[in-house]
Amino acid sequence: MIETQATVTALEGDYALVEASQGGCGRCHEPGGCGGNNASQLFCHGPRHFRVLNPLGVKVGEKVVVGVPDGAVSHSVLVLYLLPLALLVLGAVAGAALMPGARDAAAAAGALFGGLLAWFLARRLQARDVQSPRFQPVIRQRL
Incomplete structure (x- = not known):
């Protein structure tokens, strides 16, 4: 479980x-840390706000540890990055293979079709995953 203080x-x-005042797990500068927070600082400055499950009944102002279940981040990466990339490339290859006479135009059309298909699939998968407890961030403990 990935955890951070908030x-x-x-x-x-x-x-x-x-x-959350920091992004990620807070191990960015330790050996074995991924440095994900360092990369996120390029695009997002300041505190980050999240909506998380509150099974402990914490009150406003309390410091807590928020956890994201194992596999949630890697699953999102697969759905939001690798699925579109794979379908875009497969669409381009299929388009070029189906119409060898107009290879470039067919590859572009196939890539466009693959990208649109990936967009619809990713939206559907993410909408389903938002409802799943497997992917919900949750307050793990009070500090």
């Missing part, structure tokens, strides 16, 4: 809105 800023039923 502060509860608001409550919404069974969920809490939390503000």
